[in-house]
Structures are given as C-alpha cells and as structure tokens.
Amino acid sequence: MSGARARGRPRVFACCGPEPRSAVRDATNEVLCPNTNKHNPQKYHKSCLRQNDGIDPDTQQWQCGICNADEKLRAEDALKQTAAKQRLAQVPTSKVEDKDDYPPFKRILLERTGAQEEMQGITRMISWHTAHFLRNVMDEGEKLDDWINGLRQVADDDIRWVRAAAAAATQPYDGSASGNPYWTAAKEGYSGLLERLWDDVRQHPSQTTILTDFDLFAVEGYEILAAMKWELLLAICGGSFTLRALFNEELGKALADNMLLSVKCPCIYMFEIIDSLGRPMTLQDLENFYDTADVYGKPDPNNPAHTTLAIGVDEADGKELTAPEKLMRGSTSIPGGTNERRFLENAHQRSTLRDLLNKLKPEIQRLRVVLRSHDRVPWVFREAGYTDDGPTRIIQQTTDTLANALMSLFDSIGAYLGGQYRIHGQVVYVCSRKTHASLGEMVMSLLGQTYDGTGKGFNNHAAGSQLKSLKNYDGQTFWDERTLALLQRSDFGSNMAAEDQRLQARLNRENSVALAERELKIEKIAALQLNQDLREQLSEELADLGL
Structure with missing residues (x-):
C-alpha cells in the first residue's frame, strides 16, 4: 500500500535507520525479519538486501544478513558489549549526592545513565490495557512500537558515544578511523609531522614563493605546533575537538584560553558541523545533507518540490523571504529564476558547491561499505580560516551573515532537516608572529582535513591567500610583544622539551636499527668468508685425490 505518511514517530529501518517524516510509505519495498522479534520484526528495504540474506532452512522464511552473521562476528560483539559494561561498572552510581566531585566525563555518564533509566521507566508505565486499546480500537499498535523503538535507539546511541568519548579521555587518541593522513605522524612528534x-x-600557491626549502618551513612550523596544547593538536587530527573537549579538561581549558587571547588579535579559527554533543553525522544524515544540497544547488525547474525545498532552506532559522524572492525561486519564466539561492549568489559559488558534492559522493559510497547504518561517519565537515578577531568571526558565522556562503548553506540545511547538526566554532591557534598568519591557516586546514583535504575552506579560497586585515598589524612592537608572550608560556617550553625527548628517542631507535643492520652485515660477510674457505679446502682435497 502506498500513500502519504501519517503524522507521528518516524518508521525505523534496520538497514537505513529512521526515515524522514515526509517519506512516502511503499510496502512493496519492505521486508520483515521474523527472527528478530515476532511481535515487532526488523524492517528492511528490499533494495538494501545483501548477498548473504536469504531463506532460513528451518523455518523457510526470509531472514536478514544480521541473523545469518557468523559466530565470529557475534563473539566479537559480545566481547565489545562486555567491555563496555565493565567500563560503565567502574563509574560509581550509588553516591549520587557526591556526583559533583566526579571528573567531567563521569558526571556526564551519570546524567546519561539516569536519563536512560527514566525513559525505560516511562516505557514500563504504558500498561498492557493501554497498548491493547491502541492496537485493537485505534489501530495504533505499529506507531506505538515504532515510537518506543525509536526512543530506545536514540538512548542507546547517545550512551554508546558518550562511553566511547569518556574512554578516549583516559586513553591515547585514536585518529586512524578518521582517515586523517597526518594522524600517525602527529603521534610521533613535531619533526615527523612537519616532514x-x-x-x-611546498606545492601550495600561497607558499611557493615564501618557503623555498624544508629548513625555512621547519623554523616557523615548530613554533606553530609547539604553541598549541598537545591535546588540541591530536584532537584536530583525530576527530571532533568539540566532542573531546567535553571529557578532557586540559583541552577544554586550552580552547577557552584561545578564545580570550584572540580578541582583536590575528588567529586561526575552525568550524565543525556537529550535533550538540560534538558528534559527527550518521551515514544516513550525511546522505540527507548531500541530497538536500544537490537539489538546492542544481534544481529541476519543472519540479515544484525542488522550489519548496530551496525556499525551506533559505527560510531556516526564521529568515523569511520576501514575495519577489519567492517568485524568483518558483518561476520558470524568469531567466535563472529557480537557480537563485540565498547562499549561491553567483556561478562561482554554484561551481564550488558542485565540486564539493562531486568529492563527497565517492566518500559516501566508501563509508557505506565499511560502516553499519547506525554508526557515525568518522570525520566532520570542517572549515578553517584566518581572522583578526576570533570571537567576532565566530559570532558572524554562527549568526549567518554570509561570512562564508557555503558553510552557512550547510548550517541552514542542518536547521531545515531538524536542527540536530549545526555550526560550532573554536579558535585553534593564536598567531605569535606575522608569518604565522598565512602559514598557520595552511597548516590548520591540512591538519583538520577541511572538506577536500588540500587546505581549502568551504569558500574555495586557498588557505593563506586572503589576509587583507593583516596590514593593520604592521607595527613591529605588536609582534614583539606577541612573540615574547609565546616564549614565556609554560606549555610552549614543556612542548619543546617533550619534542626534544621524542627526537632523542627517535635517534636512539635509528641508531639501534643501524647497529643491528651493521651486525647483520658482519655476520653475512663472515658466513660468506666461511663458505669461501670451505670451497677452497674442498678443491684442495679433490686435487689430492686426482679428481
């Protein structure tokens, strides 16, 4: 049966997650797996079935690939669940009155756990009689089940990610999942990262005439990296620094200090599109973002739904359009009418959006292969740039003054799709030398892997190329004071001392390897010499025998 969806909780599919409220139900594209729960079986789209889905030989009923998973995967999941329960068991829950004394990540865990228990208590309050009445009198049983399952899924998802972030606060950062190519080098220290x-x-247009060799780059690069908190450097390479700051007091303090120091001072900012907890999108959310941006940037003039979507995005957050603006978006007789968009004012911006979507589509396809539908994408939308006043720049962007049109577009798409994912900004580096402004923007863009991974922001301007306001800081006295303040900072000295230790350890490892290789060569030479002596002795004995 096909038709418009009734208002209520969204239907949840095991393959694709909750469907949009506006989705049209198509029962011919739905398959149920009775092996999961006979009263509330998992729903799957037929188009999402995998090769290992098929008919159960015992029941002769269709069952999903999850039910057919081999014992190894099940055992791994069981081990992960056991480990998660053990970590949670370490958090004291009996002394609620003393929870203010707990570290930040434990306090958040307590709050999240309490929220889940409260939700479960509410669910238990739905009596059998109420459920029976809804199912038989109002025919609302399916909506009730979907609503309860939706609450459970959201609660489980929140708790799983809070636990993971809390564990990351006391363990080495793992940025391997994000695919950031600088992660491994960052763990080894500044020297390897700079290389x-x-x-x-050196291939970037804004630096080719300034930095002619590695030594010149390293002099500036060492100061830029050492001026950052080590936790912040790893967080930028390892994922959402906003999420990690919730569970790492040192990182949170570093970001707060940067915001204060960047008032009317050259600095490098970074924006992330994340939810309120700092988490990146799920794969389904990312695809919804992609599809919405695709329609917004390249609409079909003959499709009224495209016009409605464009108006909805442009009017997100209460930015109501005028009647002429709505007419421009809805008229096919006006040249370029349906191509007019609040965040795409010219062909260059439309081309930039198209370039972004072309790069993003293969990444989504890759993630679909390696991620389950409920897992979150291991990286976030980011944009890094230079400004001469950190707090002012962040306020400009988050209040949508089109300081960056494409970033504002994605923020409005987030508002249009429900408001879960929005822009959050932080100052990640405060410049201490004039040369650090251009190079710092370049380095932070690369470390943070802004959307195309080559140091370009969402406005498609090369990092370090638009520093017009830097001319206001030509006075040498200003930069002398900034440099002196940097050298006097305790964390700068401790970072440089730690780097010296890492370099010494690296040198020791290289010397050990060189020594081992030298000893191995000596052994090989000795073996060859022994073989040569044996051959000569054999030749002499054969000659004595007349052979």
Missing part, C-alpha cells in the same frame, strides 16, 4: 606536511605545503 609529512612539507610535501603538501
């Missing part, structure tokens, strides 16, 4: 960055920086 990895140099290959990209």
